[in-house]
Amino acid sequence: MPGKLKAKIVAGRHLPVMDRASDLTDAFVEVKFGNTTFKTDVYPKSLNPQWNSEWFKFEVDDEDLQDEPLQITVLDHDTYSANDAIGKVYIDIDPLLSSEAATVISGWFPIYDTIHGIRGEINVLVKVELFNDLNRFRQSSCGVKFFCTTSIPRCYRAVMVHGFVEELVVNEDPEYQWIDRIRTPRASNEARQRLISLMSGELQRKIGLKVLEMGGNAVVGYLQCFDLEGESGLVVRAIGTACTLDKLSNTYTPATAINPCNSSPSKDIKDSPQAVPSALGCRSTHSSPVHSASSRLSQGFSVSVPTLLFAGMGSGGSAGKEAGPLKALLRQQTQTALEQREFPFFTLTSFPPGFLLHVGGVVSARSVKLLDRIHNPDEPETRDAWWEEIRQEIKSHAKALGCHAVVGYSESTSICEEVCILSASGTAAILSSRFMQDSALDTEHRFEDLMSPGCAFCHIPYDELNMPFPAQLTYCHCCRRYKVPDVLFTTIDLPTEANVTGKGCLIQARLCRTKKKAQGEGNATAISNLLPFLEYELHTQLMNKLKLRSMNALFGLRIQISVGENMLLGLASATGVYLTALPSPGGIQIAGKTPSDITYEQHISNMQKKINDTIAKNKELYEINPPDLVEEVIGSPIPEPRQRSRLFRSHSESSDEVSELDLSHGKKDAFVLEIDDTDAVEDIHSLLTDAPTPPGFYSCNTEIMPGIYNWTSALQMFTSVRVFRLSNVNLTNQGLNKVFNDLCENLLKSLYFKLRSMVPCCLCHVNFTVAVPEDELIQVAVTAVAMSFDKDQTQENGRQSIDKNLMKAITENEDQLQFPLELSAESSSNPLNSAKGLSEVSGPLPSARAPSVDYSSFTDRCSSWIEQLRLKAHTIRCGSIKTMSSLEKASPLPEGRSRSLRSNRSYAGSSVTVVKMTPLSFIPGTKIIKYLGIINMFFIRETTSLREEGGVSGFLHSFIAEVFAMVRAHVAALGGNAVVSYNMKECVFMENPNKNQAQCLINVSGDAVIFVRESELEATPPQPHSASAQTSSSGEGT
């Protein structure tokens, strides 16, 4: 008997009137866990009952504790007929199972009914007593902490990063069971909610077991998704990154607690070149009493990782089954997590300093499958096999890029009828082994040593003579020692240490393609055939838009392909930045087809002028003023018109030999857009129609906006959903494109307008999801957070205030002399032979890779586009000196704002805790002091009186508000005051206006936390800042 769950029902309030005659309610409560049910007494004739019940005790296995939610049902007692249900509350008790999370759940929960929405609130107390050492129980994994956050949570330290964990469970969807024909919608919805809750619990428990097996104690970047496969079932799957986390002791000052890079003046450096950058980087940090440098640091660091990996590459570039390339490494480091895991994948998007060495580029794989009924829910082998296949492919792509790991990894599906597109994407990368092995590193000092310089991650990891795809390489503009690509696409967040010029912005590529309606295999074939074109076009658009903004790198790239009956939607979102290390992008050159025609010429030159103007304007807008580089010979700026292959029209990776040569020494290349057909004209138009963000607004889909550091504490998380009906059925591709494009643009415009009071402000973590819920419907949902920043402060000030600890480490690091890392990368003649890898990497062409013979599962992979780097070290002073003015300067404003928010009128016995929600992993100006557990909630709402509820908009508006309310209530009951890494993973909306009905499913997740304002933490203002003596110029560069 490993645990006792105790629940107490205290009171209710704002209950609905259930008895029309008396305008009152005779309420009582059923408390159910597993198969045990308790009841409170009936509290007669009140809308605010005070049950004050005894403690209901459930003696249960901890396995059940993990799987089952506590189910609380509020009913109205009726002497003569059946009792009417008022509504339910499901409480996930998982947070109580971890000693470091919440200890009690206590508070007001909205009473939720799937038909009527929120109907009053109930006050509940829940506690858990665990009896035994839980580690002895095989089936449960109590105590493993889960985090949605895709970085190491703020008050923890990574001791080890074990690697990828995944699991999926399947079941029949209650909505499609025969019994659904005879039961009420309410019963059906509740069955579904409960089932998904159970499945989530089970999934989490199973993943927890895997983590324990690996020796970890936490899952970071936990992403759980549902696939509503309709007739064929319900799949709940999750991926995450297993870690061993150490809670940072609270005795640290906040600054040092997170600060990964403390003072380590170091003579050892020279002895251990690998560790050098960091060690130096630390020299100027403010005095940190806690750590001092240690020579041990460098000893543990294994340079051999990449080297051996490269060797491994040679052995088998093909879709090698196992972690072959790692074998050599493994021999050395038997504990390495990479060995244990079949897939060296990481769902993290930002990393402890020194973890991410080099980035290769985006790798992605898609596969089109035909769904069939899941016959045996206990053996979800088919689904497992599908994902296995995709992951293998991702792995081989990464190898082709000379990388041994994939970071920022995520998986998704799009389902339409019986066709399902599985997608996976990530960023190929080379990681330091430091967090992947147990031994050798003194954990106390783990963080201190290596700090990669602001440009190292851009250096290509692959062999320049054997590039996996055509790309133009130049010497790094920061260190000038190692090669960098001309553009870099990644799915991760901008590394905090990255040197960026100017500000970034949200870049989206949008595409709509019609598709003939078809069934079964035919449909799947049609889709697989379309996919490569879709991806290629999206890529082209991204590239064009990137150039138009005069930027050279994309972060947080997320491509969503959504399939409908008669169309495919593609939406790629990313944050464009100008990486100082990468070459300045050339302009965009338009080339006409028939140069003889004068009017045509004129047209072309007009367009060219427009484009040039836009580029100039954007440069100003995003403050992109890269230091002039002298070293490059200004060569022929514009390559000769190239072959007119449509596919290569505007592709940077164009493999035109001649231009390649031109470009290689003429860095000021232009990007040629050839106008050879109407499509191209459209493209250019769409390129220019993206409305600029209004003054005072910035936007990005990453955690942090490069170039903005001085956030205030004003933030507003929001969700906006739009559904458009295409009334003209016979739209062309171009027509559809325009519609879709306008849709997204208008949505953004509306957001800017709504949030105008927050200016200057940045929309961060802008997350678009598109869907085709019905034939002529397009649904776009956006979740993001608007954060105000303080315009007047200097960048440096702000930079401190945002996340001063981390930042500090970095800014200072930039200043340092970097010694070369002697990694033998270049020697690793990296035979990227893998025919497969190559073809997929470079091949936008759908090519001959016919959908596999096995018709039950069509696969077509379109592959990866890729951008890259190189492993090498570098010297050079790339940062410069910074002014570090006191942190406190940054705080007055946020503080002021927060105060005004709090200013209560005396009356407001405001019993409701304010709970902030944000998709980011942090809240500016605050420090997270405790993670209370994961929030993972699934709700269904249905109505049969759509018009009365204000139509579809009224219905969804209140449902979303209700979901927010329930999330906030759960967080508050756990004792928290914020949700970080909030994500609305699913919003499935279905309507039938003719029947006056609608149904919506929403799935949200996040981490419940307690934060405190930094201003409150640091009662003693001016912190000694040894660094403040330094002067500065932010323009890194030489």
Next chain:
Amino acid sequence: MRRMSMELDVFVGNTTIIDEEVYQLWLDGHSVSDAVRMRLESDALSECEASGEVLHSDTMDQYRTFQMCERLLHCPSKLANQLLFQIPAHRQAMLIERYYEFDHTFAREVLGKKLSKGTKKDLDDISLKTGVALKSCRRQFDNFKRVFKVVEELKGPLVENVQHHFLLSDSLARDYAAVVFFANSRFETGKRKLQYLSFQDFAFCAGQLISYWTVGAVDNMMEDMDVDLEKEFLHDLKDLKVLVNDKDMLDQHKSLVCYQLKGKIKAFSEMEANFKNLSRALINIASKLTNTKDVRDLFIDLVEKFIEPCRSDKWTVGDLTLFLTHYTSTAHTLEMFRFQILWERYMGVIKSCILKMYHD
């Protein structure tokens, strides 16, 4: 050509966004399309370059939010502990205050009427007459009714009750107290002769009556209601008749007043000539107040019997002030007059009411 139509369009913030300008448009009873037009025309938004489409979407969202909040606004204390909308406390206060604010022109029409269905039917006419949109009239009327219903049966000070239950500002709570008080006592305010009086005039008078003539006025304990005038007091007022019935006393009173005012007021001769009539008028009003019907006619009586004669004699406000001051104070020096406290309580209110009502 519009190739598509918006099927659904919502925006939900974790902190509920409230645009005060749109809120006012909603409160004023404008339709969405009217509101969009007005916002397009307003200067405030010109710098945002918002298109009609954007404004329409925003206005719809806001209107929906307000509609959802309205249920809560009916019981403002719920707004503070509901979970559905996260609204900072000061914004909650704004929402409530604005929701309960009313047009004085509208209130003037309803003042003293029974807050019943019958009156509700008259709202069309009131809307036409005052130019306040019917929707807005309905909201305001319903607010009156709601406040009335809640406060009617409560013990303790009226203003505080309103404030406590509806979380309103002090001044707004006072206005509501006036409305409730008038509705409860059904004071006549609709007569043509009373048309020149504004809501503010009446609200002031109501404040005076509430402060000095109700049970709560003398007894601070929360025992009785503040809504009704103190019966005992009204009954005692009959005793004041002595001031006009006793000829000696009347003469003595007159001479004392004349002595005090001689040379100080312009309308002295008129006053001297009219003193007995004026005094009789005030005392008669006092003595009749036991009768509910006469209580209702308090204001019309004051106007007809006192204010109009003074006005026709062209008394200035200064004259009137001096007269009432000395009229009140000299009574104390009358040897035979024993009702000093009663007199003070009566005349204090009457004096300030008359002075408030004495204008064109």
